[in-house]
Amino acid sequence: MTTGTLSGITYYPVKGCAGTALPTATLTAAGLPHDRAYAIADEKGDLRWQGGDPALALITPELTGGELTLRAPGREPVPADGKEVHAWLTDVLGAVSTLVRCPTGNAGRLHVVSRSSLDALNRRIAARDAAPVPMDRFRPNLVVDGWDVPHTEDGVARVVVGGAELAFTEATIRCAVTMVDQRTGLRSGPEPLRTLADYRRVAGGGLAFGAYFEVRRAGRVAVGDEVRGGA
Template sequence: MTVARLSGITYYPVKGCAGTAVPEATLTRAGLPGDRVYAIADEKGDPRWQGGDPALALITPELTEGELTLRAPGRDSIPADSADVHAWLTDVLGVPSTLVRCPAGNGGRLHLVSQASLDALNHRLAARGATPVPMDRFRPNLVVDGWDAPHTEDGAARLVVGGTELAFTEETIRCAVTMVDQRTGLRSGPEPLRTLADYRRAADGGLAFGAYFEVRRPGGLTVGDEVTVGTR
């Protein structure tokens, strides 16, 4: 019997921007430390997202001891507390943009996707002659490898991972962000949404892929930890 294990941990210091993969983390009741604690806002103060601004994927945040630095191809890095950070973002994205703090972070949610789910999707993509997509199209916080059945995450009432316990809250409804190539910052649809529409319709009509969990028992987790499932 295959043992399921945690194969990836990623947090996203700035909503919509590139993530930071780490080998271990300590979860709190609020979720993954440093996850989505900043956002980039438009002229109205609304957060920008990759569906409308795919070039966000090219901005790489680095959060070190509470200090945020932003990087982008072909530009000097800039500290988040620089007076020029808003001009820097505006130049990178080509539209007026400001960096803002998100007091609630990610609201304690952890986004989890299994490798089995991605493998099943890519099998369908290959069958229709489309190019497989990498895991980063779905921007998960946690990746689990070793489950035999795809979408096991949908039916897991709880997960025990390392010293933590997670509880299922809801399926993840996908949007246009999944069509953005995270390496180029360009939209390359209609996949994977077109194929997901064939077999992953949720009750509300959205396209479900992956699931959200909340932290029931804080603690440490490490890539390679065994993942134990408790069903509903």
């Protein structure tokens, strides 16, 4: 087995919006509780995503005591269950928007990225005299430090962390969302997709970075837990 340390836990209460970092969480068959429990739909009912609406990154959901509140720079916070939430979202995004429930949430998937994978990518980006990208461009649920070999996450069949056990399902195929600066809500490409195209192209033409896992054994995890990956 290869051993590392869990250095980050993040869930995203509203799909496409900012995430919330946690010191500890209980993983269930559904993944992280409340992850992608909500989404924002356009006037046709299609779900908005950062590739088309990068300003989603500036909306910060806050879940306290089961009550969801949305915040954005320069605006008063709004309760998700209030009648004004749709007008608030429309104003923030500049187009008709509606907050909706996602029945399946994140479909039980956990997105895992190792720090060594990001470091290897940023070394290649630096060789182009371009600025490195931060981990939040990839919006992971779990971040693992200490796996020395880059992309260990898509080369292990199972992972044991804290009281939980995870099983690999598939590599994560990256899209235009990775070119959105999560702090400004603006596109700032062509990185990291330009550099990923040099060495992470998979069958079918997609660019892989990170991996999805399902929870095989529910359990509590915490930042600082040992992460063991193996066959």
